[in-house]
């Protein structure tokens with residue numbers, strides 16, 4: 001089925017308009033070639049996948065990135081949100097665009113901040129952002145949620161600074177039924193749910209078939225380098 005083009009003219013639409021049964025966010029990443037299938041990827045967790053959402057392709061395209069932020073803003077427009085936060089690096093751009101559209105749609109300033117990896121592998125709110133977060137109602141964003149591990153670290157960093165998390169939202173929940181509201185203790189609102197099967201390296205069918213690991217995207221380069229040592 002051909003994928004119809006959504007509004008990408010730069011005009012600011014004010015409603016989510018599904019162009020087909022497929023969620024618009026999925027149509028967007030497919031159209032720009034950011035959702036790659038039938039390949040061989042290694043994720044940050046070390047697990048192997050045949051499909052991968054390459055967020056960097058999306059974030060190089062401001063029109064599409066803006067529309068995704070707008071979809072996230074519309075999805076969460078019913079909530080009282082004063083600050084949007086996401087983990088670096090993908091969360092920086094998602095939080096910025098979503099806060100921009102929330103500000104526009106609500107007619108009030110909504111701030112955008114981001115967390116960063118800490119030396120203990122948690123997430124921290126640096127750059128004076130703790131002061132922005134303190135006492136404010138927060139929306140936490142992530143691009144793709146697989147286990148929710150990173151989001152939980154963001155939640156911990158925000159709570160430590162006195163922020164009040166209202167909801168977690170994401171472009172994709174790639175573990176439908178596994179990652180839920182209960183995972184985060186607040187409502188979890190992904191724009192789309194997609195099932196991506198992950199494999200441990202020892203029983204990865206792509207490895208068994210000798211399909212080369214994609215070293216351009218995800219964490220395949222580090223995986224291949226570690227194997228050649």
Ligand SMILES: [Zn+2]
Pocket residue numbers: 040048049201204205206207208
């Ligand atoms: Zn593999």
